[in-house]
Amino acid sequence: MSKFIITITPPTPNGDLHIGHLAGPFLSADIFTRTQRQKGHDCVLVSYSDDYQSYMLRRGREQGREPALIGEENTRKIKISLQMAGIEIDHWMTSLDNTYFRDAVLELYHHGVNNHNIYQKNVLAPYCRACNTWGYEAFGRGQCSSCGQDSDASQCEECACAPNYLYMKNFKCKLCGGEHEWVEKEHAYLNISKNVRKLRTWLSDSAVRLNSQAFVERELAPTPQDWQITRHGDAGLDIGQPSLGKTHTWFMGMAGYIAATREHFTVNQQTPQLFDAFWRADDTTLVNFLGYDCLYSHGIAYPILLDGGPYGKKNQRLYTNMFLKLNGLNLSTSRNHAIWIRDLVSDYDTDSVRLYMALLAPEEHESDFVETQFVTWHQDFYQEKLEALTVAATHESPAFWLDGMQRNEHKLLCEVYNRWSTVTSADSFSSRNLASLSVELYELAYSRLQAQKPLYYLVALASCISAPITPTLSRQMQKRCGFNEPLILDNLINANFLDYSI
Ligand SMILES: [Zn+2]
Ligand SMILES: [Zn+2]
CATH class of the missing domain: 3.40.50.620 (HUPs)
Structure with a gap:
């Protein structure tokens, strides 16, 4: 464990x-x-x-x-x-x-100071006298110093880098649109440059997705800038060092x-x-x-x-x-182009939303929630197919859950086991691939239903595999069809179902 x-x-x-x-x-x-x-x-x-x-x-x-x-x-x-x-x-x-x-x-801050990873230096800070605000994050905007897109001076949503306001073009006060005054202030900094080698080692073990690895590699080359970690007159936590400002979120x-x-x-x-x-x-x-x-x-x-x-x-x-x-456009609450979670799960079954969202999970790439497609899928797959499969499995009720498996399907089980092990591993987890595997098994079972062949073991396996995505639905199916989830899981985790002979 x-x-x-x-x-x-x-x-x-x-x-x-x-x-x-x-x-x-x-x-x-x-x-x-x-x-x-x-x-x-x-x-x-x-x-x-x-x-x-x-x-x-x-x-x-x-x-x-x-x-x-x-x-x-x-x-x-x-x-x-x-x-x-x-x-x-x-x-x-x-x-x-x-x-x-x-x-x-405070513990992490002082650990950083003692380790010489946190140091102090005087740097100019943007101040708008008319609004009496400091433009570190929510109160200042301009072009990202890395990608050139519109961004605040803290975290670029476009390229994910931490822009440096000293190098941002057209950097203005967000409230009045005016120019900032530049005031020299002492700030605390996190030393990134001296940790590059350690970060590279850490990166290859920890950043699972390839685009994350590429981002960190890009940020570390050739010489990364150090990171300002305190701000004056902005939100943040007072760490008892007024000359440095507060640590930002x-x-x-x-x-x-x-x-x-x-x-x-x-x-x-x-x-x-x-x-x-x-x-x-x-x-x-x-x-x-x-x-x-x-x-x-x-x-x-x-x-x-x-x-x-x-x-x-x-x-x-x-x-x-x-x-x-x-529906093809970026979500935006200010332009009212968004669907609240509570509205969607009130109108549709919660587990149907979870399964559909898992299938769409924008893990390495953007994805698109098209409302009409979801409504069709909800009707055709989630309601009709899954209900038909549950009814059919109820009628089968074999003595052992794998009874009914065909001789030539052993290879299929090996493949399911390998895929499930990979997508649920902490080293290569993917909720999207777990959802796909579950849906493929349900679809395969549905083709058996149409061919009037046994399907119990496929539905049983799919309902156990998808239980983390659709907990309520899986529980209901297990109850109605008499699936023994602990047994099926034990068979799956220990791969001992692969020894089952027909
Ligand atoms: Zn950017
Ligand atoms: Zn202003």
């Missing part, structure tokens, strides 16, 4: 979650966790609200309200949406004014995961020793699910922050995702 700490990048609580969030890290992390638990591994899945985000400050200013209240209100909505979509997170931490969070940030992500796990085991579970058992053990794998635009912090900064400290992991895996489109 192995241990997994699974994390989801914290969403900014300035609105509810839409289908793009679901198709991204949330559903993948949930399916990953359920899959590892199915295989008997010990897992903890955490996330939290990104309360110290610069955009929360701007939203508060726009609405004339306290950012904390806006955050609270939206966090409530986010939690309900996730619950409605069957996303089961073990602990959702509120980071605002949370001592576990603050302690973890991108710096604090890994501390957030550590703090959420600690709070979970200490407060919710009353088993504080399990925090150490998870975070400090060599047999634990840290698995981060994140949007591609969070790759700079997770792929470059956090490995440096963890290096040589008590939370440094021998085993870490990064799973990035690209963006989901809606």
